[in-house]
Amino acid sequence: MSGPSTFVPKSALGKWFESRLPIMGLIHSSFIAYPVPRNLNYLWTFGAILSFMLIAQIITGVILAMHYVPSASLAFLSVEHIMRDVNFGWLMRYLHTNGASMFFLAVYIHMFRGIYFGSYKAPREVLWILGVIIYILMTATAFMGYVLPWGAMSFAGATVITSLFSAIPIVGVSVSHWLWGGYAVGDPTLNRFFSLHFLLPFMIVGVVVLHVWALHVCGQNNPDGVEVQNVERDTVPFTPYATIKDLFATCVFFILYAWFVFFIPNYLLDADNSNIANPLVTPAHIVPEWYLLPFYAILRAIPNKLAGVLALFAALALLAFLPWLDTSPVKSAKYRPAFKVFFWVFVVCCIGLGYLGSQEVTDSATLVARILSIGYFGFLLVALPVLGLIEKTKPIPASIADAVLAKTGAAS
Amino acid sequence: MIRFKTSLIASAILALMMAGGVAAWAQDADQPKPERQRWSFNGVFGTFDQAQLQRGFQVYKEVCSNCHRLSIPFRTLADSDGPGFSEAQVKALAASYQVVNEDPNDKGEMFKRPGTPADVFPPPDAFPNDAAAVAALGKAPPDMWLLAKARKYERGFPNFVFDIFDAYQEVGADYIVAILNGYTHSDDQQWNLYYPGHKIAMPQPITDGAVTYTDGTPPTLVNYSKDIAAFLSWAAEPTLVERKKIGLRVIIFLIVLSTLMYFTKKRIWANAH
Numbered sequence: 001m002s003g004p005s006t007f008v009p010k011s012a013l014g015k016w017f018e019s020r021l022p023i024m025g026l027i028h029s030s031f032i033a034y035p036v037p038r039n040l041n042y043l044w045t046f047g048a049i050l051s052f053m054l055i056a057q058i059i060t061g062v063i064l065a066m067h068y069v070p071s072a073s074l075a076f077l078s079v080e081h082i083m084r085d086v087n088f089g090w091l092m093r094y095l096h097t098n099g100a101s102m103f104f105l106a107v108y109i110h111m112f113r114g115i116y117f118g119s120y121k122a123p124r125e126v127l128w129i130l131g132v133i134i135y136i137l138m139t140a141t142a143f144m145g146y147v148l149p150w151g152a153m154s155f156a157g158a159t160v161i162t163s164l165f166s167a168i169p170i171v172g173v174s175v176s177h178w179l180w181g182g183y184a185v186g187d188p189t190l191n192r193f194f195s196l197h198f199l200l201p202f203m204i205v206g207v208v209v210l211h212v213w214a215l216h217v218c219g220q221n222n223p224d225g226v227e228v229q230n231v232e233r234d235t236v237p238f239t240p241y242a243t244i245k246d247l248f249a250t251c252v253f254f255i256l257y258a259w260f261v262f263f264i265p266n267y268l269l270d271a272d273n274s275n276i277a278n279p280l281v282t283p284a285h286i287v288p289e290w291y292l293l294p295f296y297a298i299l300r301a302i303p304n305k306l307a308g309v310l311a312l313f314a315a316l317a318l319l320a321f322l323p324w325l326d327t328s329p330v331k332s333a334k335y336r337p338a339f340k341v342f343f344w345v346f347v348v349c350c351i352g353l354g355y356l357g358s359q360e361v362t363d364s365a366t367l368v369a370r371i372l373s374i375g376y377f378g379f380l381l382v383a384l385p386v387l388g389l390i391e392k393t394k395p396i397p398a399s400i401a402d403a404v405l406a407k408t409g410a411a412s
Numbered sequence: 413m414i415r416f417k418t419s420l421i422a423s424a425i426l427a428l429m430m431a432g433g434v435a436a437w438a439q440d441a442d443q444p445k446p447e448r449q450r451w452s453f454n455g456v457f458g459t460f461d462q463a464q465l466q467r468g469f470q471v472y473k474e475v476c477s478n479c480h481r482l483s484i485p486f487r488t489l490a491d492s493d494g495p496g497f498s499e500a501q502v503k504a505l506a507a508s509y510q511v512v513n514e515d516p517n518d519k520g521e522m523f524k525r526p527g528t529p530a531d532v533f534p535p536p537d538a539f540p541n542d543a544a545a546v547a548a549l550g551k552a553p554p555d556m557w558l559l560a561k562a563r564k565y566e567r568g569f570p571n572f573v574f575d576i577f578d579a580y581q582e583v584g585a586d587y588i589v590a591i592l593n594g595y596t597h598s599d600d601q602q603w604n605l606y607y608p609g610h611k612i613a614m615p616q617p618i619t620d621g622a623v624t625y626t627d628g629t630p631p632t633l634v635n636y637s638k639d640i641a642a643f644l645s646w647a648a649e650p651t652l653v654e655r656k657k658i659g660l661r662v663i664i665f666l667i668v669l670s671t672l673m674y675f676t677k678k679r680i681w682a683n684a685h
Contacts (some may be wrong), residue, residue, distance in 0.1 A: 275554075
């Protein structure tokens with residue numbers, strides 16, 4: 001779709017530069033002339049929102065790193081120093097901690113949108129897998145970032161997650177010790193987590209570049225799930241159409257972000273993390289951040305530790321295989337009535353697991369968590385392959401333009 | 413299709429009810445939740461009530477400070493968004509404390525000197541460090557500087573959803589008020605209605621009339637508890653007022669910008685159809 005660039009520089013200097021490094025042409029073909037399906041809805045603005053959030057996280061994070069001290073005895077105090085004594089330090093820190101939550105909120109909407117409209121299907125398998133890699137890098141980055149304030153919950157979280165690796169047979173305990181840099185979570189652990197928390201976002205940037213590149217090779221999917229046939233009829237140029245729509249959606253998203261940062265900045269933070277980490281005092285009730293709760297619920301739902309850890313990683317890794325687990329040739333749920341139902345059941349399973357992950361373990365909670373875990377894996381491993389074989393899909397429109405005309409025609 | 417949808421919604425509601433029910437069973441029947449108080453610093457326009465913070469500081473100084481430290485510098489008490497004491501008052505207050513100098517004297521001995529506004533409140537005289545407190549009390553009383561952020565109670569479903577919209581952030585303050593008013597068994601000084609499990613390490617610290625206010629506020633436990641909770645909320649989050657002031661402007665700006673963007677978007681897309 002993004003064939004040879006049609007960009008022609010106007011100035012002599014521009015021509016001189018373009019013949020040596022065609023970067024202006026690249027920008028022009030990627031963000032100005034790039035054809036965008038004309039039927040995209042607002043769910044397609046989350047890519048832009050996520051780009052903004054990634055940049056915001058990096059800028060606030062770099063500033064916080066100027067004042068933060070990654071040492072077990074000073075980390076907690078340095079965060080309070082940022083909150084109280086650094087000019088607008090409270091703003092940087094609240095933007096960063098709540099920014100992580102907003103980043104995950106946006107990425108979950110982005111991913112569920114991809115599943116609902118079958119965005120992972122040919123020819124976008126690589127695009128989807130790159131997205132899953134970004135998501136896994138994000139969870140690793142967020143987990144290590146949560147350890148840095150060195151509060152009681154940071155310490156407990158670091159202990160729980162790194163101890164997962166001790167479930168590996170034979171070498172497990174050695175792996176845990178190697179991760180900790182000692183016999184328990186301590187100073188060396190905090191130092192390496194800080195180092196990696198600084199590194200991983202730039203790896204995310206790298207994979208995001210590949211993700212956008214792959215996107216611009218095969219073009220965007222769209223709510224009707226039919227490929228672009230006629231660029232004239234089916235698409236609009238990225239600028240100004242998508243640019244203004246993305247900017248508007250980002251602004252609206254920022255209202256939500258600002259609400260959290262300025263009025264409920266501690267809503268998503270655990271009170272226990274305002275207590276300094278103490279290896280001798282474990283919080284009564286260990287919970288991860290909200291965006292990891294469904295996986296935590298899956299981990300706790302399984303009685304065997306190794307099986308629980310495998311299920312946790314499988315829940316993440318299976319997402320990369322969606323393009324082959326889903327056997328239906330029809331992309332959009334709009335034309336897949338049965339898939340639509342299973343999709344929403346899957347969403348309910350994820351939200352239910354998230355809620356249970358935040359609750360204390362009881363027999364009934366474990367039972368419900370097991371049922372919902374079966375729902376989660378059942379959707380990926382049973383419903384998706386089987387539905388493609390037996391589902392009676394609705395007729396798909398011949399082209400994007402036909403779908404748009406059918407909609408506007410019906411409306412008028 | 414409609415039947416599909418209704419059954420789907422029904423199953424979703426059922427799943428949520430199951431999850432909610434699970435939470436309800438887990439609740440201890442004789443463990444009431446702290447009552448929600450009215451705070452001047454709640455909500456979008458919230459600011460601290462200076463007189464209340466000054467009274468709260470008096471409660472801290474006369475009662476809490478016997479056992480609890482408060483690791484904030486004296487100078488912050490002059491903060492105009494906080495207690496707003498005058499510079500002279502803060503200077504005099506700091507000088508009334510003996511703090512250990514950071515460096516030893518020329519004989520190599522650590523020595524005490526009168527405090528300055530830049531110094532942090534020293535630990536209680538009785539307990540120069542946590543080990544001393546553990547030896548005397550069995551458990552070290554927590555540092556109070558972050559106490560209002562470090563305490564919570566479970567809000568439960570659906571309250572935690574509503575809390576997003578009415579900007580409820582005073583969970584810790586409400587918890588502190590509840591604890592101070594929770595000593596309802598006069599025969600057991602360490603029984604607290606609101607403390608999880610009821611067995612609290614701190615014996616009842618304050619009762620009616622323990623502190624004499626100078627501004628005419630009735631010297632009751634209820635007032636003490638609210639004033640100290642407000643003071644500790646400021647101590648835990650001294651930038652709250654600045655944050656809310658800036659936040660209001662940011663949100664208004666974003667709403668105006670979004671509106672303009674919306675109409676621009678509409679105008680541009682009008683050509684596309």
